Amino acid sequence: MEELKLIMDGKRLDGRGFDELRPIKIEVGVLKRADGSCYLEMGRNKVMAAVYGPREVHPKHLADPSKAIVRYRYNMAPFSVEERKRPGPDRRSVEISKVSREALETIIMTEMFPRSAVDIFVEILQADAGSRTACLNAASVALVDAGIPMKGIVTSVAVAKVDGQIVLDPMKEEDNYGEADMPFAFVIRNGKIESIALLQMDGNMTRDEVKQGLELAKKGAMEIYQLQREAIMKKYRTEEEEE
Amino acid sequence: MEELKLIMDGKRLDGRGFDELRPIKIEVGVLKRADGSCYLEMGRNKVMAAVYGPREVHPKHLADPSKAIVRYRYNMAPFSVEERKRPGPDRRSVEISKVSREALETIIMTEMFPRSAVDIFVEILQADAGSRTACLNAASVALVDAGIPMKGIVTSVAVAKVDGQIVLDPMKEEDNYGEADMPFAFVIRNGKIESIALLQMDGNMTRDEVKQGLELAKKGAMEIYQLQREAIMKKYRTEEEEE
Amino acid sequence: MEELKLIMDGKRLDGRGFDELRPIKIEVGVLKRADGSCYLEMGRNKVMAAVYGPREVHPKHLADPSKAIVRYRYNMAPFSVEERKRPGPDRRSVEISKVSREALETIIMTEMFPRSAVDIFVEILQADAGSRTACLNAASVALVDAGIPMKGIVTSVAVAKVDGQIVLDPMKEEDNYGEADMPFAFVIRNGKIESIALLQMDGNMTRDEVKQGLELAKKGAMEIYQLQREAIMKKYRTEEEEE
C-alpha cells in the first residue's frame, strides 16, 4: 500500500488543527414515543438515541430487586456504511454496547428504581469514525431529556495517533490509516471532568503519547459538554416559551 | 422473454373456462392424533391440515385470560416444490400464516375458551398456485372436524388477471406469467357469503377488474363451500353408519 | 479408491493385536471449579470431563419434582479435528449427547435429588475414532469424583470390523476404511459387567460377527474399568497422604 499522508503543513486532511473537533449538531426531544431522545451529528456520524424508562423489565427474571437494570443497544442501520451491513448485532456492536452501557450505568441513579429497566437504544444512521463516541454523547442527552436522575453527564471523544501526531476526534481516514485509536468517555459534574467512564485503545502508543492523548481528549470533552448543555437548555427554554 | 399465450380460443392452458375451478378433493378426519384434520387437493396442491385444541397454552405467558388464542402455521414440506425448499419458516410463510390466522380467528368463538389455544397446522405436501387458499379451505374443515365452535365457515379462492382476462382459481403458469393475483377468503353463514375475511392482491388491476374479480371469487367460493359441506357430512354419515 | 490394507501379518497399522486397546491415560480432579472432573487420553483422543451438581435447574420449568434431571454435552473444540470445526453443536454432537446421557442416566441415583440437575460436560480437545467412548469413560470417572451416588460405573469401548476381522478399540484409519463400527457402553458393578447401557452400530456385520464383537468389547471394557478404578483410587490415596 502506498503511504498516505494524513497530515500536511500542520493541518489534517479536512483542514482541522490537531486539537479541533469535527462540527457537532445536537437536537433534543425529537421522537414522540420515546421518553427521551436526541439526534446528534458529529462529523459525518448521524445518530439517533432514545431512552425508555424507568419501566417494567421483560423478561421478568432479569429484574434486579435492588436497582434498575440498564440496557444499551448500539445498532447500525444497514445503509449507514459503505457496504450494506446485514441487519442485526455483530460482534463489534455487542462489545461497543457492553462498554457503553457500563460507562452510562456509572452515572444513572439505578438504586432509585428497583425492579425496573432503563433502556437506551442508539441507531447509527450514518457511520464515520467515532460512532461509539457520538452515540454516547447522544445517549447522555437523551437520558437527561427522559428525566432519568443522574450523578453527572457522560461526554465521549476519541483521540488518535496519526503520522506520529496525537490528534483529537479522528475521522474515517485517520482511523483507517492512523497508528492508534483511543476512545474515552468522561463523567462531568459541576462543569468539571471527574473521572474516566470508558477507556479503550488499540494501535501503538508510548506512555507519553497516551498521556498527551488523555489531555487532548479532556479538552475536547469539555467543548462537547458545552454543546450538550446548550442543546438541553435550548429545549427547555423553547418549552417554557411555548407554555 | 418470449410472450406466453395463457388463453387460446377462450380456454385456459388446462382447458378450463374462465370461471372454472380446478378439481378439488376433500377428506375429513384422516389423522388420529389431531383433534380435527383434513386432507385437501386443489389442482396439484396437496395439503394436510390439523387442529389441536382448545388446549393449554405453552409458553404460559402467551395465554389470554379473556379468550382463546389462535395460532396458524403454514409450512411447506421440502419436497413440495420444484427446487427443494430449506426446512423452516421463510418470510413468505410468515406473512401467509399471519393473514390466514387473522381470517380464521374472525369466525372462531374464542371467548368461549379463555386461557387456551386453538392451534391450526397446515402442511403443504405439494404446492401449486393458490396453496394459501387450499390451506384455508382445509383448515376450515379441520376446525369443524375438531368441533371448534364457529360463527360460520371460511372458504377461500383466488382470482387472477391473465392475458387481460379475469379468471378463477389460477394455476401455476397463470400465477407466474399473469398480470395480477388476488386471493380472497369469505365467511359463509347459512349458505350465504357474508363478508371478506382475507384479502390480498398484487399485480395490476383497474377498479372494474377488481370488482369483476370479487364477483368471480364469490361464485367459486360457493362451489368450494358445497364440497366442504359434502365432505363433512360424508364423514358424519359414515360415522353414524359405523355405529 | 485404492484398497487400503488395514491388517498385515495379523497386526494392525499401529502394531496392535486384534484385542488390544490403545494406550489410556486418566487423571482425576484436574479442574477447580467443577464438582468433579477427569482428563482422559485414549489413543490420540484427548478429552476433559466436568460434572456440576446436583444443583439448581435453570430454566426452572425443566426441573422434575420426582428426580434429578441429567444433562450431557459432548462438544468438540474447533481445533480438535483436521479441518477446523465451527463452534457449537452439530447434528452428530446432538445424537452422541443424547445416547451418552441415556447411558449415564441409568446408573445415577436421580431419585435422591428431586428438582435438581446433574450436568455433565465433555470437551473433546483432540478427536480420533472412538471419541464418544473416551468421553463416556471420562464422564463416568468425573461423576465418581463429584460424589454423585451411582449404582455402578459406566465403561465404554467400540469394536470394529476391519478387513473382515473384528478388532477392539478402532483408531481413525480403521474407522474410516473399515466395514463396521460398533460402540458399546456397559454397566459394571461389583467388578462384573451387568448390562449394556449404550449400543450403536453402523456398517455391515453378520449375527456371528456382532456376537464376537460383543465378547471382545466386554474384554476391553474390563481392562478400561481397571484403569478407571486405579485413577480414582490414586486420587483418594494422594488426598489421604496430603492430609
Next chain:
Amino acid sequence: MPEDILVDIRRDYVLSKLRDGERIDGRKLDEFRKIEIKTNVIEKAEGSALVKLGDTQVMVGIKMQPGEPYPDTPDRGVIITNAELVPLASPTFEPGPPDEGSIELARVVDRGIRESKAINLEKLCIEEGEKVWIIFIDIHALDDDGNLMDASALAAISALLTTTVPAEKFELGDDYPLPVRNLPVSVTSLLVGERILVDPTRDEMSVGNNFVTMITDQDDNFVGMQKSGTFLLSEEKFYELMDVSIEKARQIREILKDI
C-alpha cells in the same frame, strides 16, 4: 396509571368523538396527517429519505451492489426489501429477528414497488445471467405514531427517486440515476364500525388493528392490497376503500412529483 387502563380510556375517547363524526386530532375522516419528506439525508447511501407523517418517522436507505440475478429473470435487477422495527421507535418493539409485523410491512411495501414496475429492472442488467444490480431497500422505523405502512412506502419511493446507481465505485462506467418510471402510493385505512379512517394514528389504533392497505399507481390502477387484522370486511366497505384510496393517492403523488 397502568398501560391497559390508559388504552381503555384512549379507546373510549376515540369512539365517543367518532360518534360525532370527528377524529381526536381534528382531522377529517379521509385526511392524511402533515407529510414532510427529506431526501438525500444519508450521503453514504445510494439514495435515502426521511418521511414524517405527523409524528410518525421512517427512514429508508437504498444500497446497491452488483450480484447474481434470479435464474428466471437473468436480465433484470433484483429488489430486496427489508424492514427493521427497532426498539427505539416504539415501546412495543423488541430487539431480535424480524417478527410477522415487520415482515408484512416489508413485503407489502416491496409489492407496491415491484408490481407497479416503478423501477425499470431491465436497465439494471450488467451481464445477462451473470451480474445485475441488487437494490436493497432498508426501511428503518424511527418513531411509530401509527401507520408505519404508508410512511414506509412513501419513504421507499422517495428514496428510490433520488438514488444514483453507483457504477463508478464498482468500475462499471459512469454513475446514473436509478430509472424510476412509476409512483406507487399506499393508502392505509382503519375500519371502525361503519367508518373509514384514513392514515390512522397510534391513539386511533387503540380501537383495534383493523386495517386495509391499498396501493395504486399513477394510472389509478391497483398494484397491491392487504387486509391486515382480525376483522370482517363487507363488500360495500371494500368498494368504498377503493374509491378513497385512489383519491388520496392522487393527492400524495403530487408531493412526490416535486422530489
Next chain:
Amino acid sequence: MPEDILVDIRRDYVLSKLRDGERIDGRKLDEFRKIEIKTNVIEKAEGSALVKLGDTQVMVGIKMQPGEPYPDTPDRGVIITNAELVPLASPTFEPGPPDEGSIELARVVDRGIRESKAINLEKLCIEEGEKVWIIFIDIHALDDDGNLMDASALAAISALLTTTVPAEKFELGDDYPLPVRNLPVSVTSLLVGERILVDPTRDEMSVGNNFVTMITDQDDNFVGMQKSGTFLLSEEKFYELMDVSIEKARQIREILKDI
C-alpha cells in the same frame, strides 16, 4: 382428565394385559401393525412414498440436484437425510429447529440407507471431484401413533425405489431410475421387563421409551443398530432382538419387493 393421569391409566392397562402375554390391540408380541405403502404421491418430487403403519403416517419425498461431492469421495453422490417432526403430527411436537429426537430419527434412517449401500453412489457421479448428484431424503411425519422410526425407514426406501434421477431438468442427459441395490429394513422393539414388543404403538410407549432399533439388509446382515432410551439391556435380550429383527425384516422386505 389431566394428561398425566391418563398416561398412568394407559400404562397400567398395557402392563396388566402384558402380564397375560397380550397386547392391547390384540397383536402378537412380534407382530407389526398393518402396513400400507403408496408411492409416487408427490409428482413434483423425484420420488415419494406415504407409509401407514397402523395409524402412524409418514411421508418421505426425494429431491435431487447436482452439487459438489465431499472431498474424500470425489466420485460419489451425496445423501442428505432430514426429518421434520412437525407439530401437525403430534401434540408433543413443537415448531422450531430439529430437536434431538428428530435428529436421531434422521441419522438412524440415514445409516440404514448408507451402510446397506442401498444406493449405488458411484453411478451418481457427474464429473469427478466437481459435480455429483445430491439426494435429499426428507422425512415428514404426519401422524405419530408410535414407531416413527420404522415407518420413516420404510417410507425412505420406498420413495428411493421409485425415484427418477432428473437429468433432463438439469440438461445432463436422459432421466434414469435411481440405482437401488439393497433393501434395508428397520425393526424397532420396545422392551418391557422380559418382553420384547415389536412395532410399539403410542399407547404402549407409555410404559417407557425403551427402544432398540436394528436394521438388516437383504443378506440378513446388520447395517445399523441404535439403543434409544434410559434403560439397561441384558446380553440375553440383545441376542433375542437380533433374531426377531432378522425375521421380521424378512417379512417386510417381501412387501418392498412388490414396489
Next chain:
Amino acid sequence: MPEDILVDIRRDYVLSKLRDGERIDGRKLDEFRKIEIKTNVIEKAEGSALVKLGDTQVMVGIKMQPGEPYPDTPDRGVIITNAELVPLASPTFEPGPPDEGSIELARVVDRGIRESKAINLEKLCIEEGEKVWIIFIDIHALDDDGNLMDASALAAISALLTTTVPAEKFELGDDYPLPVRNLPVSVTSLLVGERILVDPTRDEMSVGNNFVTMITDQDDNFVGMQKSGTFLLSEEKFYELMDVSIEKARQIREILKDI
C-alpha cells in the same frame, strides 16, 4: 449455604485483608499467580498451548487454512479470533452462542495480537487478492478461577509461537514456522478503592468486576487497553496502571522468550 451469602462472606474477607494491604492468597498486590505454559499439546492443531495461571486454565488451538483476503488488504493473511466460554469451565457459563463476555475476551486478545503486529501477515499471502492464509485462534476456557483475559492472551501468543504453517497439507510447498515478530503481553488489574490488584482471582472478583486490561509490546508500547466493568477510573489510577502493566508484562515476556 446459598450462593449469595457465600459471595458476601468472600467479599468481606477479601476487603478485610486488603485493609491490611494483603491478598487472601498471600500474594503481593502486583504479583501474578504461578504461570505454567505447555505448548504443542494438540497434535492435530497447527499450534496449541495450555496455560495455567494459578488454577485458571485456558487452552488455545491454532488452525490454518487457505482462504480469501479482505478486499482492503489483498496481500495479507487474516486473523480470526474466537472464544468459547464452555460451561465445563465455570458454573456461571451457559451453553449457546457467544455472549458479550466471550466476545469481549476474544476481541481484546485479538487486538493485542493484531495491533502489536505480532504475526507478519505479509508473509502469509499465497496469491495476492485471491488466496491468503487464514489463522483461526480458538480460545477454549477449561477452568475459570479468575483473569481469563491474561491467561487467554498468554495462551494465544504461546500457541502462535509454536505454530507451523501447514503448507504441505494444501500442496503449497514446504511447511514453515509461523512468522511471529512481537510478544504482546496482557496485564489485567482489579481496582478496589485505591488499590490495584494485578491478576485477580475469582474470589477477589467478588468485590466487583472493576477491571482494566493493558497490553504492551516488547518495546513497552501500549497496543491495547480495555476498561471493563461499571466503575469510574481516576486519572491518577490510570497512570499507575500504565506503570504496573509495563513492568509486569516485562516479567511475563521473559517466560515467553523461553518457548
